[in-house]
Amino acid sequence: MAGAAASGSSRLTLEAVFREERGLLLAALVRRFGDLDLAEEVTSEAIEAALVHWPAEGVPPKPGAWLMTTARRKAVDRLRRDQAYAARLAVLQVEAERTGPAQPFSEGGLPDERLQLFFTCAHPALPAEDRAALTLRCLAGLTTPEVARAFLVPSATMGKRIVRAKNRIRTLRIPFRVPDAAELPGRLPGVLQVVYSIFTEGYAASSGPDLQRLDLAEEAIRLARILRRLLPGEREVAGLLALLLLIHARRDARTGPDGDLVLLDDQDRGRWDRAMISEGAALVVTALTGGPPGWYGVQAAIAALHDEAPDVASTDWPQIVALYDVLHGLAPSPVVSLNRAVAVAMRDGPAAGLALLEELADEPKLREYSPFPAARGDLLSRLGRLEEAAVAYREALELAGTEPERVHLRGRLAAEG
Amino acid sequence: MKYLMLINASLDADGAPTGCSTPEEWMLFDKSLKEAGVYVGGDSVADFTTAATVTVDERGERLVTDGPFAESREVLGGYFVVDVPDLDVALDWAARCPGSRDGGSIVVRPLAGYEG
Numbered sequence: 001m002a003g004a005a006a007s008g009s010s011r012l013t014l015e016a017v018f019r020e021e022r023g024l025l026l027a028a029l030v031r032r033f034g035d036l037d038l039a040e041e042v043t044s045e046a047i048e049a050a051l052v053h054w055p056a057e058g059v060p061p062k063p064g065a066w067l068m069t070t071a072r073r074k075a076v077d078r079l080r081r082d083q084a085y086a087a088r089l090a091v092l093q094v095e096a097e098r099t100g101p102a103q104p105f106s107e108g109g110l111p112d113e114r115l116q117l118f119f120t121c122a123h124p125a126l127p128a129e130d131r132a133a134l135t136l137r138c139l140a141g142l143t144t145p146e147v148a149r150a151f152l153v154p155s156a157t158m159g160k161r162i163v164r165a166k167n168r169i170r171t172l173r174i175p176f177r178v179p180d181a182a183e184l185p186g187r188l189p190g191v192l193q194v195v196y197s198i199f200t201e202g203y204a205a206s207s208g209p210d211l212q213r214l215d216l217a218e219e220a221i222r223l224a225r226i227l228r229r230l231l232p233g234e235r236e237v238a239g240l241l242a243l244l245l246l247i248h249a250r251r252d253a254r255t256g257p258d259g260d261l262v263l264l265d266d267q268d269r270g271r272w273d274r275a276m277i278s279e280g281a282a283l284v285v286t287a288l289t290g291g292p293p294g295w296y297g298v299q300a301a302i303a304a305l306h307d308e309a310p311d312v313a314s315t316d317w318p319q320i321v322a323l324y325d326v327l328h329g330l331a332p333s334p335v336v337s338l339n340r341a342v343a344v345a346m347r348d349g350p351a352a353g354l355a356l357l358e359e360l361a362d363e364p365k366l367r368e369y370s371p372f373p374a375a376r377g378d379l380l381s382r383l384g385r386l387e388e389a390a391v392a393y394r395e396a397l398e399l400a401g402t403e404p405e406r407v408h409l410r411g412r413l414a415a416e417g
Numbered sequence: 418m419k420y421l422m423l424i425n426a427s428l429d430a431d432g433a434p435t436g437c438s439t440p441e442e443w444m445l446f447d448k449s450l451k452e453a454g455v456y457v458g459g460d461s462v463a464d465f466t467t468a469a470t471v472t473v474d475e476r477g478e479r480l481v482t483d484g485p486f487a488e489s490r491e492v493l494g495g496y497f498v499v500d501v502p503d504l505d506v507a508l509d510w511a512a513r514c515p516g517s518r519d520g521g522s523i524v525v526r527p528l529a530g531y532e533g
Binding site (some may be wrong): 123125171172173174175177179 | 418502503504505506508527
């Protein structure tokens with residue numbers, strides 16, 4: 001930790017270094033005080049103090065413990081000054097049951113209490129958009145302007161949204177606790193969904209003009225890794241992390257030199273991240289071993305088959321079709337049926353796939369979904385039905401949401417002549 | 418922390434509740450609330466469609482109407498007030514309430530607790 005604390009860029013680096021500690025510290029203080037606002041305030045103050053003291057005096061031997069002591073002292077000061085606040089917190093403390101097994105300590109000397117904060121931030125009584133923002137703020141340790149940038153909204157808007165979400169937690173008294181074994185199966189999917197939505201948000205953006213948002217995908221992976229450490233026995237957590245890694249492994253091949261979208265079929269597989277693929281593939285095995293398959297585990301298995309194939313032709317399409325059948329059994333959706341039809345086209349030929357697509361034509365959910373006409377266009381073109389293919393591509397072009405997607409479709413349309 | 422549980426009953430086209438929970442189920446729920454020491458109050462409406470509404474305008478005139486009518490399929494069927502540590506516990510009780518099944522729903526709202 002060299003350099004002056006207050007100087008711009010080095011300070012930003014220092015704050016990034018504190019991201020992990022920020023989440024740990026916040027969670028530990030929430031557990032202790034039962035109040036998110038107080039915990040956030042003193043977490044920030046403790047990190048602020050570290051930014052001043054550490055560069056001058058050196059990093060203490062147990063940085064986490066130093067931060068925790070500093071934050072607790074600041075919390076006590078705050079409660080001494082504000083007796084009414086202290087009284088309210090005391091009532092909360094008496095009412096809430098703050099018992100539970102002691103959590104393992106992280107390397108920096110902070111107890112890891114983040115799991116309960118995950119469940120609070122992903123609570124179904126919060127609006128879905130707030131869950132992702134709050135999780136990034138409290139657990140990924142992003143500042144409010146960083147969260148705002150990630151979602152492409154003004155800082156002030158995001159600030160209001162986070163305040164609103166915190167008010168909701170306080171007013172409804174959404175607890176800071178890990179659901180017990182009986183509740184966990186009902187609540188864990190909500191937490192996984194938040195992390196997955198942060199990831200997909202990052203991806204939607206990475207095909208837009210603002211490549212900076214790719215960070216969001218990396219934050220989602222970091223959150224999934226934390227969850228994996230906290231819930232090592234939950235196979236769907238392994239499945240989620242696997243899925244994110246196996247998709248993110250293709251990030252460099254996803255865009256061409258001009259920033260345009262490159263579809264899976266056309267990607268330069270030499271640019272895929274092999275280390276990330278093998279980590280993801282190993283997690284798929286964990287996710288699909290020892291019990292019935294889960295949604296993330298099966299999705300990850302499909303991604304792994306793509307990632308491990310040298311090219312499109314030698315991809316294990318029969319296995320992919322079989323996995324889509326499993327997925328359909330778990331959570332039927334028109335999008336799953338669409339993807340299955342495309343896999344069937346690869347296994348049995350374009351006519352077989354097209355027949356399945358025609359069956360989906362009346363699905364309301366696919367009516368405005370550009371990949372549907374785009375897939376039809378592709379199969380029609382492979383069958384030599386070029387005029388119909390052009391009609392389908394034009395339909396897809398009208399529905400396409402991002403510019404790179406439109407560029408790709410215009411290319412396909414032009415190729416039809 | 419006190420929570421109000423508003424029980425919305427789902428009615429069929431004839432105005433009859435779609436649910437088939439029995440009086441015994443309601444009595445059992447009531448009893449379990451009391452035994453757990455979380456019961457503060459509760460009752461059900463005498464009739465799903467009978468109500469009168471009053472509003473006082475800026476001149477102090479009282480306006481009484483014979484509504485609201487059950488225009489939607491969901492009508493207020495009753496309420497409970499429970500005193501529990503947090504929202505999750507309140508939601509657990511709401512989920513155990515017979516009114517949460519058969520198309521019915523329970524709206525859970527924290528109360529300000531002014532009565533001290």
